[in-house]
Every structure is written in C-alpha cells, then in structure tokens.
Amino acid sequence: MARVNFRLPDIGEGIAEAEIVTWHIKIGDMVEEDQPVADMMTDKATVEMAAPVTGRVVEIAGEVGDQIAIGSTLVVFETEAEAELAGETASPLGDGPEVAEATPPEDAAVTPPMPTPVRPEPVEGRAADATPAIRASTSLSTNGGGGSSSNGEGARRALASPAVRQRAKELGVDLAAVHPSSGDRIKHSDLDAYLKYSGTPSAATSSRPVATDDDIEEIKVVGLRRRIAENMAEAKRRIPHFAYVEELDVTAVEALRQAMNATRGERPKLTMLPFLMRAMVKAAVDFPMVNARYDDEANVVSRYGAVHLGMATQTDAGLSVPVIRDAQGRDVWLLAAEIVRLADATRRGKATRDELSGSTITLTSLGALGGIVSTPVINRPEVAIVGVNRMVERPVVIEGRIEVRKMMNLSSSFDHRVVDGMDAAKFIQAIRRLIEVPALLFAD
Numbered sequence: 001m002a003r004v005n006f007r008l009p010d011i012g013e014g015i016a017e018a019e020i021v022t023w024h025i026k027i028g029d030m031v032e033e034d035q036p037v038a039d040m041m042t043d044k045a046t047v048e049m050a051a052p053v054t055g056r057v058v059e060i061a062g063e064v065g066d067q068i069a070i071g072s073t074l075v076v077f078e079t080e081a082e083a084e085l086a087g088e089t090a091s092p093l094g095d096g097p098e099v100a101e102a103t104p105p106e107d108a109a110v111t112p113p114m115p116t117p118v119r120p121e122p123v124e125g126r127a128a129d130a131t132p133a134i135r136a137s138t139s140l141s142t143n144g145g146g147g148s149s150s151n152g153e154g155a156r157r158a159l160a161s162p163a164v165r166q167r168a169k170e171l172g173v174d175l176a177a178v179h180p181s182s183g184d185r186i187k188h189s190d191l192d193a194y195l196k197y198s199g200t201p202s203a204a205t206s207s208r209p210v211a212t213d214d215d216i217e218e219i220k221v222v223g224l225r226r227r228i229a230e231n232m233a234e235a236k237r238r239i240p241h242f243a244y245v246e247e248l249d250v251t252a253v254e255a256l257r258q259a260m261n262a263t264r265g266e267r268p269k270l271t272m273l274p275f276l277m278r279a280m281v282k283a284a285v286d287f288p289m290v291n292a293r294y295d296d297e298a299n300v301v302s303r304y305g306a307v308h309l310g311m312a313t314q315t316d317a318g319l320s321v322p323v324i325r326d327a328q329g330r331d332v333w334l335l336a337a338e339i340v341r342l343a344d345a346t347r348r349g350k351a352t353r354d355e356l357s358g359s360t361i362t363l364t365s366l367g368a369l370g371g372i373v374s375t376p377v378i379n380r381p382e383v384a385i386v387g388v389n390r391m392v393e394r395p396v397v398i399e400g401r402i403e404v405r406k407m408m409n410l411s412s413s414f415d416h417r418v419v420d421g422m423d424a425a426k427f428i429q430a431i432r433r434l435i436e437v438p439a440l441l442f443a444d
Helices: 162-171 188-197 223-238 251-262 272-284 332-347 421-436 438-442
Strands: 002-007 017-023 036-042 045-050 055-060 067-069 073-079 127-130 133-139 241-249 292-295 300-303 309-311 313-315 318-320 361-365 384-398 401-415
Touching (some): 017 223, 162 188, 241 421, 251 401, 251 421, 251 438, 272 309, 272 438
Antiparallel strands (some): 002 073, 017 036, 241 401
16 A cells, blocks of 8 residues: 655645635545545635545545645545656655654544556555646636545536535435536526436425524635635725716617617627726726726836726626726627626636736626615725616606606726826716717727
C-alpha cells in the first residue's frame, strides 16, 4: 500500500491560498482517478479539483470554509500501486505540511477491494506527491454539494443547487437519472416530476418539509456568498455613496426596440439593457470621471478610455458581475449577443476569470421586480453604478396635455470622493437625453 499526498497546486492566479467551497468526498470513500474531490474558490472563481489516482480517502485538509495554502496537502489517498503522476515533470508546487501515516482504526468500515491498475510498484512507506487534474475551466459557482460517487460517474455530475442535492440524497434519488425541464440545472420541480413518474410513493408529501416554530436552519456562509458579503461590507464601509435617481420617458426607445425585434431575423432579441448600455458608454465620453477605478490605498484614480461594462447577474450561488469588454465599440445587437452569452456562461458556472474581472462601471437591473427606486452598492474599486427600475405606463403632462407614457427610473450611486454630485447628475441626465431621443444612440 502507498499513500499519495494530493497537494493544492498554484493555478496561475497569483494567490497564496484558496477556500474549500464543497467536498465531494469524505474519509473512507473509494474514488476513481479524475473523480471530483473538492471545489476550491480563489477570488471570485471556483475551480473543481479532481483525484489524480484511484484509491481510498484517508485524510482531508479541513472543513468547508477553511483556507488552504497553495502547496499544502488537500487530500491523502491510499492506493495499491503508486500512480504515474503527471506532476513529477511539472513545476514544483512547494512543500506543504507533512501528513501523518495514520493507520485507520480497526472498527473502521471495511473498504471494498480496489482494482489493481497496471502501474509501477510503490516505494513502501513513502507518500507520493500528486499534481491534481484541474477539472473544467475557472467558473463562478459550484455545482452544489452532495456525497461522493464510488462508481466513477462523478465526471458527469448533474447540476443542481445544494438544497436540491440534499433533498435527492434524503429521498435516495440518483440525480443522474433526473432530466432538467429547461437548461441543464435540475430544480425541485424536476425532482417532483421524477418522483411522480417513477412511481415513487410520497412524491407529493416529500416536496418540501413542513416547518415548525422550533426549526432553525444554520447555513455556513462560504464561497461566493462569503465573498459577496465581504465585498459589499467593504464597499459600504470605505465608499461614501452618493445616490441620484432620475425619471426617464422610454416611450420612444421602447417603440424602437419592438420595431427592431420584429425584423431581427437570427439576431438575439433586444431588451432595454443594450440601449441603456449604449447610452452609458456614449455619455461616459463626456464624463470620464465616472468610468474609473479608485485605489484608495495608493490614492490613485485611474480613468479609462475604453468602457469595460460590468453586468450584475444573479446566479444560484449569488450575485456576480461578468464584464462586457470594450462596450464602446459594440452596437445594440452586439451588446445584446454579449449579454446573452455572458449571462448564460455565468449562471452555468462557465465564465472565465477574465470575464469576471476588470470592469470600469457597472449596470444592474432587477428586471420586472425593479421597483420604483433602489440604492445599488458600488462594485469596488469602481466609482459608479447605474440601476434600472421597473418600466410603467402612467399619465404624464406634456405641453399642457395629459398623455399615457412609458416611464422608468434610473437609480445610481457614485463614490463621492471621486465624483462630485453635479457631475453625477449631469452624467445621468446625458443618459436620459440619449434614451428619450434614441436616434442619438446611433449617431457618431
């Protein structure tokens, strides 16, 4: 028998440590080579780590939420033969803490026999270092929790939220057999449908547990949710927010949007967002102080010629901000296509690190739930954010006449250390003029 130390690699992001977001294994599990073992979070990105060998898990580094240093042992496997490790010719990971050669207690669960791979014989008593296979690209969110897969099917693990995954586990349902009704993420309704049509009893009663007055659910704040909490708290603590709300008449641009959609052909459907984005990038030309980032530790404001537009996007794991690069060079059709692409990649956890960083100003929207006014929190180190509220029809007095118009509010926040109130108001007023006279959006 040999032990293999699976060390957390340097994944090229210049970080010193990563957070354990999800364990897909537990001590005593048998795992196959390339089976997912853990999701590790670095900054806003989550990387799925895969087992480098086939073997039994004898030690794991910590609990969900713990920080693990690069080069430290993440998992210790016990194998029947020493693996041919791709990492032996890779760049060194650095020395991590040594793992004790602990012998499992006699009353431990009996481990099923393991297939013997055709590999070189181990050096007895030595723990080998393994460079892990990093599964999939850097992503925004994890695929949820759940137990390990001892049959080697972890590589095609179904996408589901932790709540759905836990419920399926309690019901004894293999999520690989459940087909999502839309997209590729399994929801509670998909699990209900599976229970119903598979003939499983108590499908209706197992939908949701009935809460009682004594029910208390404690949820550890980890991963992306913890990063969001930290970033929001830091933004509010360090940035003196200046809020400004303006009312827009969107009747004309809404009529234009509908007319363009009627002849769009194969192009993506236009929402109001591409028009607002186009207005923001055009207005930013005259107000460079809002298209900026402020390093308040170095006391340096960086103003950008290009507009890298952040697009606040809600996912199952929390709020993320993918970035539309060089938004000033895109028309409304190209902006619409990029909105669809980035939103889909972000919600599926496939957005890359570059797609999730580097924004210079952010647009956020609550869609149909937009309300009348909101107070968006600045995406630090940016200095401005614009929020979209709900569009409504209501009577408006125009030159002494009462007309029914489509109206919408923009709620914005600015870093008052960098952006003066007058400049903030003028910037939003410039957006208003572009939206209310939409032909200006297409003028040079």
